[in-house]
Amino acid sequence: MIKVLIVDDESWTRDIIKAFGDWEQLGMVIAGEAEDGQDALRQTEELAPDIIITDMRMPGTDGVQLLQLLNVRFPQIKTIVVSGYDDFQYAKHALRYKAMDYLLKPVDPKELNTALLHCKNSLEAAQLDRGAWSLDLDISITLGTYKQLVKSHYNELNKEGIVSTLTQMMNEIEKIGNGKPAILEQVIQEMILLLKELMIANSQDTDRLSAIYGQEVIGSSTATCTFLTLYYEEALDQLILHRKFKNKLNLDEVRHYMDKHYSESVTLEQLARAFFVSKEYLSKMFKQEYGRNVTDYMLHLRMVKAKEWLLDETIPIKAIAEMAGYEDITYFYRVFKKHFGIAPGEMRKNSEV
Structure with a gap:
């Protein structure tokens, strides 16, 4: 270990x-x-x-x-x-x-x-x-925005979006790094690590990715883009086949996905599209299995996490709101109070008594 x-x-x-x-x-x-x-x-x-x-x-x-x-x-x-x-x-x-x-x-x-x-x-x-190899923070910062886009496209099974984002990303990296081998190596490592994270979150086998880390540095930005696109398309095709051609909807997979992404803005429409079913069918089957609809389950996850963190008085409530997926702290207060019947600050104060 x-x-x-x-x-x-x-x-x-x-x-x-x-x-x-x-x-x-x-x-x-x-x-x-x-x-x-x-x-x-x-x-x-x-x-x-x-x-x-x-x-x-x-x-x-x-x-x-x-x-x-x-x-x-x-x-x-x-x-x-x-x-x-x-x-x-x-x-x-x-x-x-x-x-x-x-x-x-x-x-x-x-x-x-x-x-x-x-x-x-x-x-x-x-x-x-x-x-x-050492990390170039400027390159990592540049990659940050593109990583968020790639994550969204992958979770939405949007292959065209991934290809377009990778192409735009490598065009910008070319301007910054001038095709330096060390920069291209860092891009490959960071983006393959992102792909590995996405595959793990979607219960995909990542064994093939391990072989990448012994390869020589790719010599151009164009070749790097082609290389990354190949791996992302292959992984996404694998996920699409897994979800699209199964005999029935696997609700455990849907719940696992939600458990991993509760801090993000995940809607019923996005889930239905990602698992190749209608939102009406997904909503009906999910509630039948778990006793809550998708929106209520997501809210419950966030509130349970927030309540756990509130028990530690050293964690700022603003940080708890952000970790639970709420950028607007006022909205977080309103949702929390509606869910538990008590404001976050009051709950924390009561737990100290």
């Missing part, structure tokens, strides 16, 4: 990371937790973790110092930076000390698991004497 050490002075952040990580699926185990950099170094010597997830602002030895020391003393360890501050200086430190990814609080489950996959595959590549 790949061993992970979580470093953050806030217990709620550590708890959220523990809750959001797909540890078993990724073949990982949380080996330990530390509240500051000094404790992290002590545990690193004792536990020999493969991956360290660290905050930047901590008392005593902070994240910057920790990254610097790890880079010198334990260069083989992969690091992921989690920060509550969208500060370019921290991003520069993360890049300088070869962090694999830089995530902002509140932690997004999908971004966290993508970063973990990134680390896992880099560790696997290192075992094959391939050598680790």
